[in-house]
Each structure stands twice: as structure tokens, then as C-alpha cells.
Amino acid sequence: MPHMTAFARNQWYVAAYAHEVGRELLGRTVLGEPLVFYRTEDDGRPVALHDRCVHRRYPLSESGLDGDRIVCGYHGFTYDTTGACVYVPGQKRVPRTARVASYPVVEQDALIWVWIGDPALADPETIPRARHLDSPGWVTVSGMEPIDADYGLLVDNLLDLSHETYLHGGYIGTPEVAETPITTEVDEGAGIVRVSRHMDDAECPPFYAKSTGIKGRITRWQDIEYHAPCLYLLHSRIAPVGVVPEADGSDPNGFHTEITYAITPSADGKVYDFWMVSRDWATDDAEVTEFLRGNNHTVVMQDVDALNLLQKTLGTERTGYQELSINIDTGGLAARRILARLVEEGAKPMEKVQ
């Protein structure tokens, strides 16, 4: 049994893109909890309920909607938006215990966030923002890939971008990524890890050369902001070498791309990899949009294949195998530690802080 990163409860997680949740039932498993999502008929509000009928555990996501009620596809047990069972077949009395759990759910920044833990502690104000996903002037391509790997492996992957040079060479990786030192910052209370890598004079990878049209070498900045446990933001800036933002902070000659990931543990050894690439340049160029969509999908699948392989390989290791961490891992180690703290906090009863 390879190492598995424990789940951090009492946290918000991205369960779906907003456009995925509608009048068709959608099943997703988050932190081992099977969930069903849909929108109400009148106000389009997202609803999240436990995805198992109380009767014989049939998946409600494989059932149907009658108005705002889910009718179990097996025997017709019917649930309202709060999870209360309002109808059972053949009898008038609905057993008092006939109820499935409902989950706090928030639609924000084109994402559907669900709270896994004690509902009384759910505070939507603590959901980290990714405004570029739903702001005028930005265009986003996105996708989601399930990976058969511990979610901690995806966190490791994203916090250490030196792997771009080797795993993603010819796409987003160039020699300078692995060669350039990083700066790591941890905001302990906020649970945020920041990792920055600023390359002053770097080769322009095809991902950016073909999309921006920049010829020659570039200044490339990668500023990661990981809001543990789920949201990962990579603020990417590229510009012709030597071109930096203006003294007033404006940056008319820089290309800004926001690369967003939602890292949502699904079950032990399984993670949803939600990926998004947003840009505020060439926004009406459909060719650029399709290029970035295809190219980034290829990059994500390189990670998916690598992590699937890594998880399988770790599964063959004896217990207590050794790793070796070096300077490139400074941010990843910080993220592991923050996650461990969140896991610990989520495992014990908490009082809501007013």
C-alpha cells in the first residue's frame, strides 16, 4: 500500500464546473463521499445531496428529476432539495430517518464548490477566489481529468514546476525552468504557499511562442499561489526579453496567463484534476483558443500518465521507502506540511469562530 495523503475535512472543494451542473443529475465523489448535483428549476440554484438512496443505496445520480425532486430510479423514493424523503412507494408514512445528507454548495467564479465536513462550519467567505474565470475581458479553456493517484502527488507536481523541463519539453518546458532558483513563501494562517520563479532570459516554449507570436527569447515569470487544499493559481507573465512592467505598475507589453487548477481528492488514490487556462490577450482569436486548449490538454495528459505510473510504482514499494528532497522541493514540502495541518484540524471537532 503506497503512502496516501489523508483527506482534509471541513474545507471547500471544487466538485464541478458551473456549466456541468444543470437539469441533468451529475455524480461526483469528493473525499470518498458520493454526491449528486443538479440545479433547481426556478432559480437555477445548485443543490448537492448524498448520492445514495436510503432504501437500497441506489445511486441517485442514475435516477431522474421530477421538478426539483430526485426520484430514485430503482423504487421511487423521492427527495426534496434538502435531502428529505417526501415520498416512498405504497405507503403513506415516510419513515422519519428517510433523509439523505445535503451539502453546502456555492457557485463562484464559474466553479461549483462543495463543503465536506460539518455543515455548521461552512463559511462561503473563506472560498478562495479565481475571478479571472468569470470576468469580462478574459477567455478560458478548461477540462477535467480523473487521475488514479493520491492527490498529494498532484500537489507535489504542481508546486515544483522544474518538471516542466523534462516531462513537458517541447510544450511548456525549457531548460531555464529547471535551472532557475525559486523563492518560497508560506502564509501560515491563510494556508497559502507561494512559489516564484523569475527567468530573465529564457527560451520561449512552443506553448507561448505559437500563441503570442513572440519571436526570440523571453522574460518569463511563474508565480504560484496555492490555497490549500484545493485551489492552485499560477500567474504567468511572459514578454520579450528585457521587457518589464512600467513604473506605474501597468504592463502593456506583457502577456498574462492565469493557469488555474482545482485539486479535488475523489477517493483514496484518486483525484480530479480540473485545469483551466485563462488569458486577457488575443481574446477574440479562436485559433489561439483552440491551440491553447489542445496544447494544454496534451500537457495535462503528460502529467496524468506520469502520475498514474508513479502511483502504480509506489504501490510496489515496501513500506517506509525513502525519498530525497532537494532545493526544487522547498515549495512542495511546504504544501505537504500545510496539508498535514489541515488534515489534523479537520479531524477534530471545531467551534465556529465568530
Place this chain on the structure above:
Amino acid sequence: MTSPTGEIYRIDWLPGTDVLHGTCHCGAEHSAEDPIEMWEWMLGHPEGHTQRDPNDPNDSRDRHAPHAPHAPQGNGS
């Protein structure tokens, strides 16, 4: 997520070297060539976190009181 506390830990990998330079939220600083050792020092706060006297140019102490060696953590799992 909880609210920001302003407790910021920072580690700079010094360009052209293998040296990591850490700054604790208390202002204490430390250098190391191993991120695990660096995080152990950082998270050991306040143990071993002494600050240089900014008014004393002769105070060149390491700003890190020596502490007993301990078994590595994080390189095993």
C-alpha cells in the same frame, strides 16, 4: 481556510548557489543547503530563532542558535 495571520515564512534559493536562505516571521534568519533542514529550523520557532542586533555592525552571529541534531523527516514516508 482560516484568516491570514501575517505569519510569513520565506525561503530564498540564492542564485548561483545551492544555498537556501530562510527568514522566519519573527525576523530570524538561517542558511542551509537542504530544504528539510531549513523547514525544521523554520518550524522550530521560537527555538533557536535569535535575531542579530541591527544596531551592532559587529554582530555577525549566525542568527540561528545551534540545536541538537535530529533524525531527518520528510525523506521517508
